[in-house]
Amino acid sequence: MLSEATSRPSGRAALWLSAAAVSAALALGGAFAAPVGAHAATTAAYTGIVLGVGADEAQRTVTWYTSADSAQVVQVAPTSALVNGEFVASVTTFAATGAANIASSGGFNRHATISGLQEDTQYSYRVGSDGNWSTTYSFKTQSFEGDFDFLFFGDPQIGASGNVANDQAGWVDTMNVALNANPNAELLVSGGDQVETANTEAQWDAFLAPEQLRAYPWAATIGNHDVGGKAYEQHFYTPNTDYSADYYRSGNTATESGGDYWYIYKDVLFIDLNSNSYNDATGGGDEAHVQYVTDVVKAHGAEAKYTVLVYHHSIYSAASHAKDADNKVRRVDFPTTFSELGVDLVLQGHDHVYTRSYEIKDGQKANADEQPGANDVFVGEGGVIYMTANSASGSKYYDITVPDNSGTSGAGNGADPLNPGSYWYNSVQSQEKTRSYVKVQVKADELVVEGIRSQASTGGGVESKIDSVTIHPHHADGGEDLQVIVPTAAPGEFGWTIDGENGLVDLGTAEEKDGYFEATGEINPITVSDTRSSLAPWSITSVLGDFADGGKTFSGSYLGWTPKVVTPGAGAVAGAAVTSGFDGGAGLSVTRVLGAAVQGHDKGEALLGANLDLKLPTETQTGSYRATLTITALAG
Secondary structure (H helix, E strand, C coil), rough: CCCECCCCCCCCHHHHHHHHHHHHHHHCCCCCECCCCCCCCCCCCEEEEEEEEEECCCEEECCCCCCCCCCEEEEEEHHHHHHHCCCCCCEEEEEEEEEEEECCCCCCCEEEEEECCCCCCCCEEEECCCCCCCCCCCECCCCCCCEEEEEECCCCEEECCCCCCHHHHHHHHHHHHHHCCCCCCCCCEEEECCCCCCCCCHHHHHHCCHHHEEEEEEECCCCCCCCCCHHHHHHHHHCCCCCCHHHHHHHHHCCCCCCCCEEEEEEEEEEEECCCCHHHHHHHHHHHHHHHHHHHHHHHHCCCCCCEEEEEEEEEECCCCCCCCCCCHHHHCHHHHHHHHHCCCEEEECCCEEECCEEEEEEEEEECCCCCCCCCCCCCCCCCEECCCECCCCCCCCCCCCCCCCCCEEEEEEEECCCEEECCCEEEECCCCCCEEEEEEECCCCCCCEEEEECCECEEEECEEEEEEECCCCCCCCCCCCCCCHHHHHCCCCCEEEECCCCCCCCCEECCCEEEEEEEEECCCEEEECCCCCCCCEEEEEEHHHHHHHEEECCCCEEEEEEEEEEECCEEEEEECCCCHHCCHHHHHHEEEEEEECCCCCEEEEEEEEEEEEEEEEECCCCEEEEEEEEEEEEE
């Protein structure tokens, strides 16, 4: 007699949870998978760990400082796969690269790119090498489609006040306020000037103090206070980065930081520029940036619904830097190209004040009738909105300055005819000298941009709004655009059951043949149901233990089978026939496939069966033997 047993928990739901954990653990596309203990032990300290944005939703980068010049990695696993908070014996591993830091920083830097992430999954990660690991951190991916929020932070500039500890406290508080209010924000976008002095590591330590920088991806932007050394590049690795001399101030790649980069996150193409390089006479400057944006938009603009540019030097602001000669140069060089390329939103820092521009087209106010502070802006073709974020740490603020008579278009800083106290290009300008951040909601057919206080002021309490605008994008003239949202299908489930009153298969009494005993029969059929929208592969496998009758045994290898699909469905394909070990081989004493389906199979239900063939040597001892056929389901 043969009895069937399962390695699953009871019930379909329990099985599905088990299978999901296995599939998630295997989904990461690492450079290689290695067990814990695969790397030579080192003794190193790990500091400055920061989670960075990747090239798309399925990537993250991790950058850190280390005291040892050794082979190091990032280990990643779904948090659900950790056992008592510890990484299991096998994890996905991503090799790190890096180099020696400059002398003022000391030590070494490392970075690695995590790829192949799955949506809606909590991951845990750590950096280091065998026996010498960092603290374990975690992050969560969300759906790779649909609406999302990101947060934009202007000039923490830690150290600008002269008191690093105070600046750090303000920065930490802003991060706490912003992420407590927006825990599902998916990106943290920088406006530049992370620190006051480019190579002062005490300031970098203070900037990296918020724990959120290890849980949410930071999309770094280089400011004029970051550019004068290599610490910025040591601390941040960014995707798709062009480190050509054209994208460095005065072409100085040797001792300064720089580079332009881009990435796509859901429906947004982000392009980040090093606006410190603006003078064509001393490097690539604005001409090179304009060409870079043009090339990226032409190559990748069709892959996204919106284009958002980020750089440090605000060309439409209201405070100390509004009339800077270099910003006037950029104000002439940039806007026409941005309009022609269909840029939707430009995020800037540098001037430590909050501003939101009118709709700007080709360097001019696009709609003379647009009113100051309008909460809805329906942009025309080529219309762009420019935002400037105030200080997120409170380390420094600039007073708003007064318009002059230099003109109301192009490089001019003249007054707004509708609001003479403001510059012609600004719909909103505010200086409350309190910490704030910007929240951007990316929706199917609008961008909602809000300036939000992270510190109470006379204008409002913590989390009150300085400003809010809904940007409605332009649609084709002379026709109608149609839009439909296709929702995520219900996840469905995978499950299986054994047909029959119990799990016993009786093969009867073996018959003596020419030199062997033989018994035949069939397993109780197994019903497999798969309604998952992922159409992921599945398999049903079995392995047989030894037959036993008291102290008497014989090997399960003597049983063979011929699987079959009794009722087709769910993409089921029968496993290969396996002969009895009496005729050679291991029979069912090793794991064999009863049935399986490949990725993309149809949803549905199948009935699997198998004809059994037991052959035994005639010298097998008399008895009534029983063995357990363990059945396992894997649903990827």
